[in-house]
Amino acid sequence: xxxxxxxxxxxxxxxxxxxxxxxxxxxxxxxxxxxxxxxxxxxxxxxxxxxxxxxxxxxxxxxxxxxxxxxxxxxxxxxxxxxxxxxxxxxxxxxxxxxxxxxxxxxxxxxxxxxxxxxxxxxxxxxxxxxxxxxxxxxxxxxxx
Ligand SMILES: O=c1ccn([C@H]2C[C@H](O)[C@@H](COP(=O)(O)OP(=O)(O)OP(=O)(O)O)O2)c(=O)[nH]1
Numbered sequence: 001x002x003x004x005x006x007x008x009x010x011x012x013x014x015x016x017x018x019x020x021x022x023x024x025x026x027x028x029x030x031x032x033x034x035x036x037x038x039x040x041x042x043x044x045x046x047x048x049x050x051x052x053x054x055x056x057x058x059x060x061x062x063x064x065x066x067x068x069x070x071x072x073x074x075x076x077x078x079x080x081x082x083x084x085x086x087x088x089x090x091x092x093x094x095x096x097x098x099x100x101x102x103x104x105x106x107x108x109x110x111x112x113x114x115x116x117x118x119x120x121x122x123x124x125x126x127x128x129x130x131x132x133x134x135x136x137x138x139x140x141x142x143x144x145x
Contacts, residue, residue, distance in 0.1 A: 029095070
């Protein structure tokens with residue numbers, strides 16, 4: 001299995017470096033500085049990294065499952081999308097955080113995780129009057145049991 005190389009820049013000398021990972025694992029990301037949030041406050045938490053993603057890929061950033069329990073924050077965009085073009089020298093990744101309680105996130109706390117994904121193929125929309133397929137029904141149409 002081949003290994004992809006990703007050029008990464010760190011904005012903070014103290015930040016724990018990302019490890020080489022086993023195929024398929026998500027990669028944890030860390031707060032690059034200590035951030036204090038009051039209940040109901042919103043802040044962008046810097047993740048202290050910028051990357052040049054492999055051509056044709058984008059990055060997906062989501063919270064760790066323990067993030068809310070540990071820090072009382074949720075990610076306001078649910079999932080962060082890192083565009084392939086977001087690769088400038090100052091294109092630092094960030095985590096948009098909303099606090100549901102007073103909290104402190106310490107430098108190097110692992111608050112989220114990411115993976116790279118192949119970008120969608122080019123798509124062209126073709127407008128039609130009818131789709132001519134059977135209706136599946138939605139919003140609970142298959143029941144709960
Ligand atoms: O959680 C996130 C979401 C985005 N980004 C960075 C990478 C992304 O490429 C850039 C722009 O994000 P997006 O396209 O989602 O933002 P937008 O609100 O559409 O702004 P823009 O007009 O800059 O595209 O911000 C992050 O670091 N973390």
